Amino acid sequence: MRTRVPIFITAFVGVFMILKFFFVTPWISLISNELEQWGIVTLAFAIILGVLNLMKINLKTVMERKRDWGYKLLLLASMFFMMGAGGLQWYHDVMAGRTAEACEKAFAAASAPNAPAAAQQDAAALKSQKDAARLAADKNAFSFSFYNIYYPLAATIYSLLAFYVASAAFRAFRAKNLHATLLLIAAIIVMIGRVPIGGYIWKGFPWLQDWLMIWPNTAGQRAIQMGAAIGMIAMGLRVIFGIERPYLKG
Amino acid sequence: MENLVDLFGVWLTVLLTLAVFSFLYRDNPVYKIAEHLYIGIAAGYTFYQAFRTTIYPNLVQHMIDGAQKIQAGDPAGWQMQWRFGAFVLGMLMLSRLVPSWSWVSRWPMALVVGAFAGLNLIGYARANLVDQISATMIPLAGRMPGVNGMLPLLPQASPGDSSIINHLVLVVGVISVLTYFFFSKQQNKPLRRIGVVGIWFVMITFGATYGSIVLARVSLLIGRVYILTDANQPSMGYPFVTGAGLIIAALVIWRIWLLKPDDRNPRG
Structure with a gap:
């Protein structure tokens, strides 16, 4: 079993x-x-x-x-808050959808020939309800938390990596031998060729950068992709035939 | 009221951005607050997305639709009730939370692994192997479809245009890198020489990829700096300058009075 x-x-x-x-x-x-x-x-x-x-x-x-239980409490509180706000967002979306549907039907009825004046009044009333429901669906605690908490934090955490990538570059980009020199030259061409100052230093930099990315880089990436695909196929077959059983661990 | 909410949003964005940047000094309580808030919000968001975009439409709604079809006398509705199996497997997955029953979660995991192993097997074979080989089968000289006249020898003004040199670079690059990664047979002298060319291409690829990653991160950083400076308006109460001042003051207080002596030099 x-x-x-x-x-x-x-x-x-x-x-x-x-x-x-x-x-x-x-x-x-x-x-x-x-x-x-x-x-x-x-x-x-x-x-x-x-x-x-x-x-x-x-x-x-x-x-x-x-230790650090206060931070964990904040984590739990923010998690429950976002779940609740998500539920509310869902409800608002459903209501906005229903109102929009009712509004469309009311307008269709109002635009029919010989439609009574009451139908037009109903359609106008439903339109204001539809706008209010759409506003509630667009601006609520969920969208506020997404755009003012989640997005800035995610973008800033990723942007922090710029400092660490730059410091790693100082260690990696040393022309110790031919291979390291090739790595250094390719990285410098790509970095200089993609910023406006590269074009001011030498007009050929943007062209060289594009060429490097389209031809030699594609060749390397393509071969690596092919190797990875062969590995994936072999691993897939091993998993299907039960030779590899990662799901039995733990 | 709406303006007040917007203003609060701008202040929150700026303070959280600065709180994350405070990590550049060292791990500190301001950063930890931002970090835990991020994990909590992200977990809540992921939970909501899993329910709304997958569990509800693919399981709940599907079964409700099936039940309605059964009520209407459509036998296709019974077939739709098979989806109950996914619910059972999903509940078995949650057995991982109970250590004595955690082995039951192997069954749903086995299904997921099997399904995606089978799908990826064909997907990778098609997209990353067959299509890539086919894209490398290009003429090295003579006429080529889409090129007016003969294939030119040298690269053209537009770097993506075909030429003999460009095609040679691509074909030689792919073959030599594949040769470099070929470990199934001991490499003799000619193969080793091809492999040396392969490693040159690998180094150029890694360099170009690394350069792209550095620029992508720097571009994200510039985006965040723009957010901070754009928000720093007198009408909003200078959130960047005030927020930076508040965070620096909090860090100074923490460093002088609250940081325990044992934690001052974490690297020993």
Whole structure:
């Protein structure tokens, strides 16, 4: 039960996913598409599992007043706040959709020949309701948190890497031998060729940068991609045939 | 009221941006607040997205639609109820939270691994192998479809245009890099020489990729600096200058009075 069933499930599902490409029959497509959907839904549950695990670990720290428990409390509070705000956003979106639909119907009724005056009044009233519902869906706690907390934090954390990448460059870009020199020259051409000052120093830099990215860089990337694809295929077959069993760990 | 919310939003954006930049000094409470806030908000957002974009449409809505079809007398509705299996597997996945039952989560994991191994196997073979080989099968001389007349020898004014040199660079580059990564057979002298050319191409590729990454990060950094300077308006109360002053003051207080002596030199 603990080892054979998972191996059987992997082999069964993996084979159907491959068969789907080679046999275009309704029943194979039906089963493989359904299994694919099961995989997608199960992956979404894995995200839920991750969030629940984060909750479990941090709640334990807060309850036991361990080191940095205040930060963990902030983490939990912000997580619950965003979940609640998300639920509210969903509700607002549904309401906005329903009002828009009702408004469209009312306008269709009002624009019909010999429509009564009351129908036009209804349509006008529904239009203001529709605008209010749209505004509530566009501007609420969820969009505020997304644009003023989530986005700035994510962008700034990634931009912090600029400092570390630059400091790593000082160590990596040393012309110690031919290989390191090639790396250094390629990086310098790309960096100088992409900024306006590169064109002022020498007009050929932007052209050279483009050429380097289109031809030699493509050649290297392409060969690496091919190697990785062969590796992926070999690994996929090993997993499907049960030689590699990563899911049995842990 | 709306303006007040907008103003609060600008201040929050600036303060959080500066809080993350405070990490450049060292790990500190201001950064930790921003970091934990980010993890919490991101986890809540991911949870919401998983429910709204996957679990609800692909499971709940699908089964409700199926039930409605059954009520209407359409037998296709029964087929749609198969999706209940995904719900069972999803619940089995959550068994990982209970250590004595965590082995049950292997079943849904096995399904996910099998499904994506099968899908990737074909996807990679097609996109990263067959298509790439086909794109490398290009003429090295003579006429070429899309090129007016004969293939020129030297690269043209537009760097992407075809020429004999460009095509040679591409073909030689791909073959030599593949030769360099060919470990299934001991390499003799001619193969080693081709491999040497391959490593030159690999180094150029890594250099170009590294240069691109550096520029992408710097461009993100410039974007954040623009956000800070653009927001620094008198009508908003100079959030950048005031926020920077507040964060520096908080760091000074923390460094002088609150930082324990043991934590002052974390590197020993």
